[in-house]
Amino acid sequence: MKLSAQQRAFAEELGHDFIRPELLIRALTHGSIATVTRPDNQRLEFLGDRVLGLVMAEALLQADPDAAEGALAPRYNALVRKETCAEVASDAGLGDVLRLGRSEMMSGGRRKEALLGDAMEAVIAAVYLDGGLEAARACIMRLWGSRIDRVEADSRDPKTALQEWAQARKLPPPEYPELNRTGPDHAPVFTVEVRLANGESARATAKSKREAQQAAAKALLDRLE
Incomplete structure (x- = not known):
């Protein structure tokens, strides 16, 4: 299975060269277009959520070794919440490569926060399964970038x-x-x-x-x- 030109450009944005491109294709496949032979990204989303959480927890501990759990928790929540995942996805152009059914496309699915956030987590899982934790960490740190630096301000709801x-x-x-x-x-x-x-x-x-x-x-x- 090969990536399209648009999917290859997105993979470059992730900073990861997929050995198993079918993982990325699955991560981009929404349930509205899934079939028995074309599975959706929900299982990958489940895994990606956990990988993102681990990477962000580690990053926060390293960034502020003296911070108490009470100070770290809101920063962590700000970095992994669905809204942030959707923002990262939008910045990376994920919406343009989402594989959606016609009805979902017509209803603006490429811009929906929930779809983008879920797909971003699925993409993280695809990178993790393809290249391991270090590859996933590099991808996450690349995409989240300055959000990690300014998280203390962003964590205030x-x-x-x-x-x-x-x-x-x-x-x-x-x-x-x-x-x-x-x-x-x-x-x-x-x-x-x-x-x-x-x-x-x-x-x-x-x-x-x-x-x-x-x-x-x-x-x-x-x-x-």
Whole structure:
């Protein structure tokens, strides 16, 4: 089984030369196009999640030998969460080489956060099975790059931080009403407002409701702090 020109370019982006290219092809195969003879990437996703976790745990321990577990855990979560995997996948051009069924393609599957995040984990597993842990580590460190350096700032969840801010002042939890939704079904854009019981509020717009909520919470936190 040979890689297409586009798949070979993606493999170069990963920094890995596949001895068994069928592993990469499987990692890029979504369930919407899978058959008995063309398996999807779910089993690889399961493995890749664990490989990514091990590599990131090691990287964090090496980067900060004196950090306590309580400080390392949020950094780890920020690096391995599905949103981060999807961002890495998007930056690497993974969406362009995903193998999708027609209905999934029509609904914007190449840009869906869940599909990209899952496929990124599957790709990591493909590299691991093809070249071993060192190859997978090199690939992960190459793709995650500066995210590891700035993880302490990224690990702070704005929604959680805002809720803690409210609780410390004996206010009820923030509310996040959806103000508007525009765009086609396969690429919606959400506008969300965060409101506190003391009258403070902020708005944000993003491609997912969760991203809009996080952005609104961050905007309000920046103002409050």
